[in-house]
Amino acid sequence: MKVLIEDIRNKFSLKGLKITPQRVVILEAIYKLNNHPTADNIIEYIRELQPNIATGTVYKVLDTLVENGLIKKVTTDKDVMRYDGIIENHHHLYCSECDLIEDYKDEELDKLLHNHFKNKKIEGFKIEDIVLQIRGTFNKC
Amino acid sequence: MKVLIEDIRNKFSLKGLKITPQRVVILEAIYKLNNHPTADNIIEYIRELQPNIATGTVYKVLDTLVENGLIKKVTTDKDVMRYDGIIENHHHLYCSECDLIEDYKDEELDKLLHNHFKNKKIEGFKIEDIVLQIRGTFNKC
DNA sequence: TTCTTATTAAAGAATAATTCTCATTAAGGA
DNA sequence: TCCTTAATGAGAATTATTCTTTAATAAGAA
Ligand SMILES: [Mn+2]
Ligand SMILES: [Mn+2]
Ligand SMILES: [Zn+2]
Ligand SMILES: [Zn+2]
Numbered sequence: 001m002k003v004l005i006e007d008i009r010n011k012f013s014l015k016g017l018k019i020t021p022q023r024v025v026i027l028e029a030i031y032k033l034n035n036h037p038t039a040d041n042i043i044e045y046i047r048e049l050q051p052n053i054a055t056g057t058v059y060k061v062l063d064t065l066v067e068n069g070l071i072k073k074v075t076t077d078k079d080v081m082r083y084d085g086i087i088e089n090h091h092h093l094y095c096s097e098c099d100l101i102e103d104y105k106d107e108e109l110d111k112l113l114h115n116h117f118k119n120k121k122i123e124g125f126k127i128e129d130i131v132l133q134i135r136g137t138f139n140k141c
Numbered sequence: 142m143k144v145l146i147e148d149i150r151n152k153f154s155l156k157g158l159k160i161t162p163q164r165v166v167i168l169e170a171i172y173k174l175n176n177h178p179t180a181d182n183i184i185e186y187i188r189e190l191q192p193n194i195a196t197g198t199v200y201k202v203l204d205t206l207v208e209n210g211l212i213k214k215v216t217t218d219k220d221v222m223r224y225d226g227i228i229e230n231h232h233h234l235y236c237s238e239c240d241l242i243e244d245y246k247d248e249e250l251d252k253l254l255h256n257h258f259k260n261k262k263i264e265g266f267k268i269e270d271i272v273l274q275i276r277g278t279f280n281k282c
Numbered sequence: 283t284t285c286t287t288a289t290t291a292a293a294g295a296a297t298a299a300t301t302c303t304c305a306t307t308a309a310g311g312a
Numbered sequence: 313t314c315c316t317t318a319a320t321g322a323g324a325a326t327t328a329t330t331c332t333t334t335a336a337t338a339a340g341a342a
Binding site: 129 | 216217218222250253257263266268269270272273274276278279280
């Protein structure tokens with residue numbers, strides 16, 4: 001994936017966030033690493049460029065990015081958080097064999113869901129968004 | 142919810158698991174506590190009846206129950222695992238305001254999904270099950 | 283450009299959830 | 313009832329994450 005530093009700096013500006021080398025390199029790492037990296041994956045990747053970045057900083061920045069809607073958390077049944085640089089609504093394929101989580105985009109499905117919940121309201125609950133956790137196995141796994 | 146100890150003992154038998162007071166009381170707790178308890182919720186609840194149960198035992202038993210399909214894990218974006226005594230496939234309403242997770246059962250939706258994925262196969266992936274994470278806010282929250 | 287100040291980062295200690303180790307106990311079959 | 317083996321208790325260890333303090337720095341003002 002081609003990642004432009006200038007775009008990243010822009011995103012921070014738009015959110016009124018100070019542009020720090022740490023923030024830039026962390027968001028860049030999330031875009032470049034795929035498969036929904038953990039904080040640790042990100043730290044490992046970054047240490048090449050910024051050997052002195054503090055782990056606390058990485059966690060702090062990740063929180064900031066999530067709060068500002070620049071990244072999303074991806075839930076798993078392990079006890080490590082994983083992060084997603086793709087903020088447009090999409091779904092996930094979870095592998096039962098390994099810890100691969102692949103993106104799954106399906107407009108037709110989204111329309112189906114949208115329609116279903118337009119008719120069938122959930123009593124006492126206002127839907128913000130819906131993410132499908134699709135569990136299964138990849139042929140390659 | 143009415144929980145019969147005899148039913149619980151039966152479930153263990155069927156899975157070839159030894160029936161221990163700890164296992165019984167933990168599964169009982171999961172059935173009685175609602176809102177998808179954490180290990181800690183369960184420990185707190187149990188300590189009334191079994192003051193000496195070890196936390197390690199609770200985690201161990203929870204793993205065993207999950208492995209044997211007697212309970213399920215429920216993923217959240219917090220770093221505590223939550224457990225579900227309802228093993229039939231169903232979906233979840235996640236509250237954005239608090240940490241309430243409510244069950245959402247919808248046969249019509251399940252049919253819709255089943256149909257959708259019967260036609261539209263995902264290249265290189267075999268679906269085992271699908272859980273919707275429906276995020277939003279409850280009126281009461 | 284330099285100055286000022288609030289924000290952010292570094293370092294490492296602290297915490298919280300979970301796992302591990304090992305001695306002891308007890309379930310369930312013989 | 314006895315034996316074998318799996319399960320539990322106790323507490324130490326580990327892991328992911330958060331917090332605290334101090335030092336550094338980004339960005340707006342002068
Ligand atoms: Mn994704
Ligand atoms: Mn549930
Ligand atoms: Zn896999
Ligand atoms: Zn709520």
